[in-house]
Amino acid sequence: MKTPEDQEVPKVGVEILGRTFQVPAGITAVDALWLTGHALERGVGCLGGVCGACTMLYTTPGSPNFNVGLGCRTVITEGMSFFPFPQRGRSRYRYDLSEVKDPAGELLDHFDRADKCRHCHGCTNVCPQKIQVEEAIELAGKGEFEKAGEMFLPCVMCGACLAECPEEMEPNHILLYARRGFAARLAPPPQELERMAREIREGRFAAAMESLIALSDEDLRALCEEGRG
Numbered sequence: 038m039k040t041p042e043d044q045e046v047p048k049v050g051v052e053i054l055g056r057t058f059q060v061p062a063g064i065t066a067v068d069a070l071w072l073t074g075h076a077l078e079r080g081v082g083c084l085g086g087v088c089g090a091c092t093m094l095y096t097t098p099g100s101p102n103f104n105v106g107l108g109c110r111t112v113i114t115e116g117m118s119f120f121p122f123p124q125r126g127r128s129r130y131r132y133d134l135s136e137v138k139d140p141a142g143e144l145l146d147h148f149d150r151a152d153k154c155r156h157c158h159g160c161t162n163v164c165p166q167k168i169q170v171e172e173a174i175e176l177a178g179k180g181e182f183e184k185a186g187e188m189f190l191p192c193v194m195c196g197a198c199l200a201e202c203p204e205e206m207e208p209n210h211i212l213l214y215a216r217r218g219f220a221a222r223l224a225p226p227p228q229e230l231e232r233m234a235r236e237i238r239e240g241r242f243a244a245a246m247e248s249l250i251a252l253s254d255e256d257l258r259a260l261c262e263e264g265r266g
């Protein structure tokens with residue numbers, strides 16, 4: 038028997054992992070998976086479009102193409118068919134950034150397939166964050182780590198480009214390396230941070246810190262309240 042809620046909420050028909058369901062309109066794919074009893078133990082995390090754990094593949098009526106989206110941000114529509122993106126293993130590449138002296142020059146030492154791009158556009162087409170992954174990989178290959186890293190900023194490390202790449206290049210890990218390498222070795226040092234670190238080393242805040250440590254819990258709490266007000 039239908040409850041009053043069932044009668045009020047419009048429903049849409051969707052296909053999840055090959056089975057059809059009626060679910061409330063306007064909910065996300067992750068909500069639909071949960072509502073229909075699918076266990077999501079690994080394929081979900083932040084629910085805010087940040088962690089990249091909930092990547093899914095979906096089709097819509099009348100379009101032969103597969104789309105890739107974040108399940109927690111993709112609102113389902115009538116006739117949509119979707120399933121969670123297959124889970125991926127860990128990257129096979131390892132490097133210790135503290136030992137990298139010349140990030141661009143050492144790219145191929147750490148990613149031995151970084152120059153194997155066949156320009157198939159697969160990584161760019163599949164990226165749910167609409168990053169021009171192929172172009173960023175090309176820039177990284179030319180040593181332009183700053184530009185490549187900037188393009189990579191919206192990445193949520195969902196791994197779709199990694200799974201898609203026919204050359205097993207692991208584009209997302211190459212671009213993460215470019216970003217890390219740029220920040221660690223190539224970017225100008227942050228002057229304000231350096232100044233503060235120097236002043237801390239020289240003891241500028243030592244007395245203030247001592248007086249804070251000497252405060253009772255009650256006085257410390259009062260001071261915090263004062264600071265908030």
Ligand code: SF4
Nearest residue numbers: 164192193195196198
């Ligand atoms: S660059 Fe790759 S890992 Fe990052 S969001 Fe796009 S597809 Fe996902």
Ligand code: SF4
Nearest residue numbers: 154155157158160202
């Ligand atoms: S999927 Fe791999 S081979 Fe294809 S364009 Fe992207 S990096 Fe190049």
Ligand code: FES
Nearest residue numbers: 082083084089109
């Ligand atoms: S659950 Fe984190 S991006 Fe969707």
